[in-house]
Amino acid sequence: SQQGEEDPQALSIQEGENATMNCSYKTSINNLQWYRQNSGRGLVHLILIRSNEREKHSGRLRVTLDTSKKSSSLLITASRAADTASYFCATDAGVAARFGAGTRLTVKP
Amino acid sequence: NAGVTQTPKFRVLKTGQSMTLLCAQDMNHEYMYWYRQDPGMGLRLIHYSVGEGTTAKGEVPDGYNVSRLKKQNFLLGLESAAPSQTSVYFCASSYSTGTGNTIYFGEGSWLTVV
Numbered sequence: 570s571q572q573g574e575e576d577p578q579a580l581s582i583q584e585g586e587n588a589t590m591n592c593s594y595k596t597s598i599n600n601l602q603w604y605r606q607n608s609g610r611g612l613v614h615l616i617l618i619r620s621n622e623r624e625k626h627s628g629r630l631r632v633t634l635d636t637s638k639k640s641s642s643l644l645i646t647a648s649r650a651a652d653t654a655s656y657f658c659a660t661d662a663g664v665a666a667r668f669g670a671g672t673r674l675t676v677k678p
Numbered sequence: 679n680a681g682v683t684q685t686p687k688f689r690v691l692k693t694g695q696s697m698t699l700l701c702a703q704d705m706n707h708e709y710m711y712w713y714r715q716d717p718g719m720g721l722r723l724i725h726y727s728v729g730e731g732t733t734a735k736g737e738v739p740d741g742y743n744v745s746r747l748k749k750q751n752f753l754l755g756l757e758s759a760a761p762s763q764t765s766v767y768f769c770a771s772s773y774s775t776g777t778g779n780t781i782y783f784g785e786g787s788w789l790t791v792v
């Protein structure tokens with residue numbers, strides 16, 4: 570079973586707007602990561618947040634983690650057409666990471 | 679560095695045929711994984727390895743076998759392909775376990791079983 574579940578499944582916005590996607594998980598974690606997947610390509614690591622962190626920034630990306638609610642959010646500010654991709658959260662599940670079904674983000678120029 | 683390389687990229691199999699997907703990484707990672715990705719299902723872990731000579735089952739191991747004879751290579755085998763194994767397969771590797779380290783992915787192998 571998948572550990573992390575992203576929401577919404579799909580998101581469509583205009584260039585310049587902010588995009589927020591959420592990840593909920595079921596069991597306690599040590600770390601949570603966000604990945605991006607362009608169509609037809611492999612996943613690429615975006616950012617890691619540890620369980621003792623509440624917020625982390627990387628360029629236009631902002632990730633928050635609320636361990637009490639077992640949820641995380643990824644905010645992409647000032648979106649660009651090139652941000653069009655699927656975004657996945659990955660959570661600890663023993664040895665290997667488990668991924669949700671992803672949020673498909675479309676940024677319209 | 680090439681990172682994680684998968685071959686072949688595309689393959690069409692007939693039901694009952696066998697094949698092997700090859701994965702190679704040049705980052706000296708201990709951990710390697712095989713995932714499959716299906717529409718609406720996200721990535722599901724098939725098998726993984728925590729080091730040379732070791733393998734373990736993931737979420738959906740049935741119908742697949744793996745081998746890790748060399749640290750840099752992780753092979754995924756389908757002994758008797760079934761249409762339900764039509765999917766995109768991703769190999770990945772990491773320095774350590776879980777999500778404490780970046781997981782590096784290959785570009786995927788598209789497999790169709792007819």
